[in-house]
Amino acid sequence: MLTLFRNAEVYAPEPLGRQEVLVIGSQVAAVAESIDLQGAPLEVVDGDGLWLLPGFVDPLTHPAGGGGEGGFGNRTAEIDAKDFIRAGVTTPICALGTDSIGRSLDVLYGNVMGLRANGLDARMLSGSYRVPAPTLTGDVARDLVLVEPVIGVGEVAIADHRSSQPTVEEMRRLAADVRLGGILSGKRGTVLIHVGGGESGLGLLEDALQDSDLPRWLFYPTHVNRNEALLGQAITFAQAGGYIDITVSTTDEFIEAGEVPALAALERAVESGAPPDRITFSSDAGGSLPLFKDGVLVGLQAAGPDSLLELLNEAIRERPLAIESVIAALTRNPAHAFGLESKGQIAIGADADLLLLDPHGGQLEAVFCGGRRL
Numbered sequence: 272m273l274t275l276f277r278n279a280e281v282y283a284p285e286p287l288g289r290q291e292v293l294v295i296g297s298q299v300a301a302v303a304e305s306i307d308l309q310g311a312p313l314e315v316v317d318g319d320g321l322w323l324l325p326g327f328v329d330p331l332t333h334p335a336g337g338g339g340e341g342g343f344g345n346r347t348a349e350i351d352a353k354d355f356i357r358a359g360v361t362t363p364i365c366a367l368g369t370d371s372i373g374r375s376l377d378v379l380y381g382n383v384m385g386l387r388a389n390g391l392d393a394r395m396l397s398g399s400y401r402v403p404a405p406t407l408t409g410d411v412a413r414d415l416v417l418v419e420p421v422i423g424v425g426e427v428a429i430a431d432h433r434s435s436q437p438t439v440e441e442m443r444r445l446a447a448d449v450r451l452g453g454i455l456s457g458k459r460g461t462v463l464i465h466v467g468g469g470e471s472g473l474g475l476l477e478d479a480l481q482d483s484d485l486p487r488w489l490f491y492p493t494h495v496n497r498n499e500a501l502l503g504q505a506i507t508f509a510q511a512g513g514y515i516d517i518t519v520s521t522t523d524e525f526i527e528a529g530e531v532p533a534l535a536a537l538e539r540a541v542e543s544g545a546p547p548d549r550i551t552f553s554s555d556a557g558g559s560l561p562l563f564k565d566g567v568l569v570g571l572q573a574a575g576p577d578s579l580l581e582l583l584n585e586a587i588r589e590r591p592l593a594i595e596s597v598i599a600a601l602t603r604n605p606a607h608a609f610g611l612e613s614k615g616q617i618a619i620g621a622d623a624d625l626l627l628l629d630p631h632g633g634q635l636e637a638v639f640c641g642g643r644r645l
């Protein structure tokens with residue numbers, strides 16, 4: 272199957288201007304100003320007036336639902352494949368969260384395979400908030416080696432009253448298991464870290480890295496825009512070579528409580544010298560947005576995957592100069608953070624996960640994953 276995208280402005284994520292993109296099967300085969308196939312049978316997709324972008328790689332989603340911080344009554348719902356497709360997320364990274372008792376990795380695996388059956392290239396994380404981490408096979412390293420969709424562990428909670436208060440040694444052991452599983456399986460192996468609002472911030476990660484042989488990129492902290500102090504620590508973490516993830520879903524109450532809005536957080540990080548290729552955006556889709564006062568739950572909403580597309584449109588309207596770094600943070604950077612090297616870019620040999628976006632109206636005109644129109 273040959274598909275030729277014509278006349279679109281290509282963001283690979285770097286802006287390439289008007290290019291033709293040839294897809295053969297599931298991969299990008301050529302990117303050039305003009306591609307002459309001399310009568311070969313192909314489907315032509317006209318992108319006149321549109322942008323062609325890589326599909327979003329969303330580093331943290333909860334398709335099995337989340338929540339439950341206020342008891343069974345406020346569990347959040349499962350997320351359907353169509354919600355990811357409409358939001359342009361072609362690779363959701365799927366995780367458990369606070370609740371790994373009322374929800375399990377077996378169920379999450381079913382969600383991931385269901386998303387795949389509907390055309391998405393979903394991946395999953397073993398573990399949950401808790402340490403020792405729940406697993407599918409009884410062992411974190413075995414999960415990475417034996418279960419194909421598993422690419423890491425997370426989100427493991429630190430600096431949060433909901434976390435299991437892991438020690439430095441426990442974090443090192445967990446990271447070492449993920450490292451071993453990654454090496455043996457040929458995957459990157461990543462520990463996604465939920466960072467709460469506790470004062471220790473990234474301190475536990477820095478302590479775990481100090482005087483150890485663990486590479487910094489093993490730890491991938493998310494929610495780093497939760498407050499100014501944490502964002503400052505995250506900028507230092509990125510300057511030292513780590514990846515950091517900014518949560519896009521938010522509420523007015525979160526902003527009032529000191530959260531830095533996603534685009535502002537990206538700008539702040541880049542201005543402060545964090546390498547732009549180390550910064551990512553996630554939706555936290557399906558996760559709850561709980562509001563605590565003095566440790567007591569006083570409100571809860573559910574996040575959706577559409578926040579990423581809304582963020583891109585906000586950037587197009589209000590931050591056109593930052594557009595390249597915003598698209599990179601939605602595509603290539605999270606792909607690299609998880610070692611998914613064929614994802615998040617429009618380049619020869621890359622997976623043909625592609626979005627056609629109307630940059631004026633803000634809506635997606637088409638979504639392709641692995642060369643298939645969804």
Ligand code: ZN
Pocket residue numbers: 368426465466494
């Ligand atoms: Zn989290």
